[in-house]
Amino acid sequence: MLEGKKVIVGITGSIAAYKAAFLVRLLMQQGAEVRVVMTPSAVNFITPLTLSSLTGNPVHVQLQDQDTWHSHIELGLWADLMIIAPCTATTLAKMAIGQADNLLLAVYLSLRCPVMIAPAMDVDMWRHPSVQQNVQILVGRSHILIPVGNGKLASGLTGEGRMAEPQEIVESVQTFFYKNLTLKGLRVLITSGPTREPLDPVRFLTNRSSGKMGAALAESFLKMGAEVTIVSGPVAEGLYPPNAKVIQVETAEEMLNACLDSADSADWFVFAAAVADYRPEEVSAEKLKKNHPEWTIRMVKNPDIAREISSRRKSHQRMIGFALETEHEREHAIQKLHTKNLDCIVLNSLKHPGAGFETDTNKVTVFCNDKSEVDIDLRKKSEVAEGIVSFLISKYI
């Protein structure tokens, strides 16, 4: 995804510097050309040799080594993007005031390309008003801030301040490079995850769905520059990409209402949610007591969200559904394509080991209303999502 992109990774003196080696590797695996600059204190945490071995390029730390002058201007002109990861409180402060007392800062001041910052520090340092003020100054200069994580810190304290994981940083890099691409300006609404239909304040009926496919689709659409809104039932925290707008719902009716709110403004609808087809007719206000030998629940039909939305469709809107089938897969999927008035439907067959819900892999076939179809082989859900999005682009853009 990053072929031909020229990226400078700037490493500063933080315990998180070891993660920079993973970051460099991931960027290179994606096809980026990477050059590394380090502050003198960063070499106490990770050796330049490790990074020069990974990149195949010399790593620069000093403005001059013995009798060689390193041109920070040349690097600044070369790069398409500079990522400072980890970025310490000291480097943040020097960037904010334009101090260039090491090579990394001299490169930074010579850049003509955008800058990403992945801060790393202890929770109290991160919260300190002077650090927050410096962050705001840099964000105000259109630097891209990669949010710090929350969790256990090297000091033993717990809280905000951890450097984002290398994979998250690479995702931000991909979004940065691809936001100008094919789907720029396209608004995509994705339904994702299960719905929960309450019986009483503590019990509910639901479907087995992790939301992983919806998350992978969101990621693929974002990479191509689309604006993504996810209307999601309850899923694991942190599942969805941070740059997607997420509307959390519980029941099918809430999911429908959230989709109706976007019915005019979205261009493409992707119905990846596992919506409960029925809900209990009555929801008890109090917890139901288990004093009956049997319990019969009367169920009523939930609205079909895909059908409702497609019945209101405008001519430029596209409707993409999903079907999870266990028998007569092809016939059932094509039937749903027509009854729900969709443009295409993505069939998951539970007969394929590794396909379906709660797995990390998937294998699908996409059927379109013009009778065309395409198979996407068993791969990671992220790759299947990229395959689906590429297919949709080839079809509708």
Ligand code: C5P
């Ligand atoms: O459940 P069913 O097999 O009919 O689901 C097929 C497609 O319809 C999926 O895209 C699913 O998200 C959508 N659907 C919906 N509302 C429902 C049931 C399913 O949007 N109540």
